[in-house]
Amino acid sequence: xxxxxxxxxxxxxxxxxxxxxxxxxxxxxxxxxxxxxxxxxxxxxxxxxxxxxxxxxxxxxxxxxxxxxxxxxxxxxxxxxxxxxxxxxxxxxxxxxxxxxxxxxxxxxxxxxxxxxxxxxxxxxxxxxxxxxxxxxxxxxxxxxxxxxxxxxxxxxxxxxxxxxxxxxxxxxxxxxxxxxxxxxxxxxxxxxxxxxxxxxxxxxxxxxxxxxxxxxxxxxxxxxxxxxxxxxxxxxxxxxxxxxxxxxxxxxxxxxxxxxxxxxxxxxxxxxxxxxxxxxxxxxxxxxxxxxxxxxxxxxxxxxxxxxxxxxxxxxxxxxxxxxxxxxxxxxxxxxxxxxxxxxxxxxxxxxxxxxxxxxxxxxxxxxxxxxxxxxxxxxxxxxxxxxxxxxxxxxxxxxxxxxxxxxxxxxxxxxxxxxxxxxxxxxxxxxxx
Numbered sequence: 445x446x447x448x449x450x451x452x453x454x455x456x457x458x459x460x461x462x463x464x465x466x467x468x469x470x471x472x473x474x475x476x477x478x479x480x481x482x483x484x485x486x487x488x489x490x491x492x493x494x495x496x497x498x499x500x501x502x503x504x505x506x507x508x509x510x511x512x513x514x515x516x517x518x519x520x521x522x523x524x525x526x527x528x529x530x531x532x533x534x535x536x537x538x539x540x541x542x543x544x545x546x547x548x549x550x551x552x553x554x555x556x557x558x559x560x561x562x563x564x565x566x567x568x569x570x571x572x573x574x575x576x577x578x579x580x581x582x583x584x585x586x587x588x589x590x591x592x593x594x595x596x597x598x599x600x601x602x603x604x605x606x607x608x609x610x611x612x613x614x615x616x617x618x619x620x621x622x623x624x625x626x627x628x629x630x631x632x633x634x635x636x637x638x639x640x641x642x643x644x645x646x647x648x649x650x651x652x653x654x655x656x657x658x659x660x661x662x663x664x665x666x667x668x669x670x671x672x673x674x675x676x677x678x679x680x681x682x683x684x685x686x687x688x689x690x691x692x693x694x695x696x697x698x699x700x701x702x703x704x705x706x707x708x709x710x711x712x713x714x715x716x717x718x719x720x721x722x723x724x725x726x727x728x729x730x731x732x733x734x735x736x737x738x739x740x741x742x743x744x745x746x747x748x749x750x751x752x753x754x755x756x757x758x759x760x761x762x763x764x765x766x767x768x769x770x771x772x773x774x775x776x777x778x779x780x781x782x783x784x785x786x787x788x789x790x791x792x793x794x795x796x797x798x799x800x801x802x803x804x805x806x807x808x809x810x811x812x813x814x815x816x817x818x819x820x821x822x823x824x825x826x827x828x829x830x831x832x833x834x835x836x837x838x839x840x841x842x843x844x845x846x847x848x849x850x851x852x853x854x855x856x857x858x859x860x861x862x863x864x865x866x867x868x869x870x871x872x873x874x875x876x877x878x879x
Contacts, residue, residue: 475776480510480519480529485732490796497792498783501565505776516540528770530777533597535763536583536830537649547586548836552593553767553774559592561782570785575801581829582669588832595781599762599801600726601819602650608745610718618747622687625750629694632721638696641720643708645850650759651724652846657827658752659683669831671875676868683752685860692854696720700855716742726761727816731797746816748824758819760828762801834877845870
């Protein structure tokens with residue numbers, strides 16, 4: 445009996461060892477792809493669905509997903525320790541500025557070859573499927589050398605959001621010019637409603653970019669983005685400063701105090717409560733405020749900025765994905781990036797309200813989003829891109845100076861002339877850094 449038990453134990457041990465060995469072998473045969481993404485207003489469920497879809501299609505890959513609201517803090521410490529993600533979804537324009545820092549340090553991989561790759565599961569290249577123009581901007585090719593380092597993701601028309609129900613109730617017309625805007629502001633104030641609010645000063649990026657294009661067209665906009673000498677001392681720039689100075693007098697009084705990362709929802713709530721008429725924002729605001737209380741008859745409305753002369757503009761904001769130069773699995777990361785432009789991925793993203801910049805994106809846009817994405821069909825012109833990257837200069841930030849200083853302008857702590865002077869100084873320093 446003892447011999448039988450011993451034999452059985454030996455057999456069991458051998459089987460267990462074989463099973464364990466097989467499991468280890470299976471795991472070792474897979475590539476672990478470290479994917480780090482920002483958990484934004486779209487949520488992280490869509491990224492978990494992307495993970496499952498890609499692993500199902502590519503059984504040789506095991507995705508290690510990191511989805512965090514404070515992604516910079518989480519991966520920043522890892523990067524310092526030499527533990528780089530393989531793919532990162534983290535846009536420029538965030539307060540922490542991690543993506544900008546890595547751009548300035550030239551720490552991103554050239555992903556130009558991804559554009560010519562066929563999308564997994566489809567018979568079309570990434571470049572053919574992308575909407576024209578998205579890879580021709582400084583937001584994707586930051587060094588102006590014709591090479592792509594950041595992939596355009598989740599595009600959103602930005603403009604002025606308002607309560608269309610209130611406008612119907614009052615019989616008001618959405619202003620098409622800034623003169624009409626000021627007239628409406630005066631009329632609304634008599635009824636205790638302010639013309640304007642904004643979530644945080646950072647939301648003025650899309651607003652001012654559209655104003656720059658309205659003032660002088662895309663050529664003037666691009667000159668500003670490239671820090672051309674004396675560009676902020678032109679007639680076109682003066683139009684922008686004049687509008688911003690006048691707009692400050694129409695801002696709802698509690699806005700500046702609540703224009704923080706903790707309280708910005710209170711400013712957005714002003715639109716839902718009919719305490720302010722317009723705010724600059726992107727399409728994500730709908731899901732962000734989905735559970736917020738609202739005035740009876742509330743209905744989301746969306747408009748391009750009023751025109752300075754003839755043309756109305758809506759800035760097209762898009763997020764970015766990138767591959768670190770120090771990533772361990774860059775080739776596999778590029779395949780994963782190409783998959784993100786597939787119909788399957790676009791459908792998954794669209795369920796959460798995130799729209800990919802692909803030619804057939806309208807196939808996946810439903811409900812209120814259809815209204816927002818039709819702004820360019822209604823005559824508005826699109827402007828996109830951002831400031832050209834330079835080497836890092838301590839204490840110098842065009843975004844901080846141009847956008848975040850607006851709180852001080854609106855509160856009266858800084859004059860428009862002082863603001864303009866600060867912008868000119870920073871622009872000059874960044875232009876010199878390009879040489």
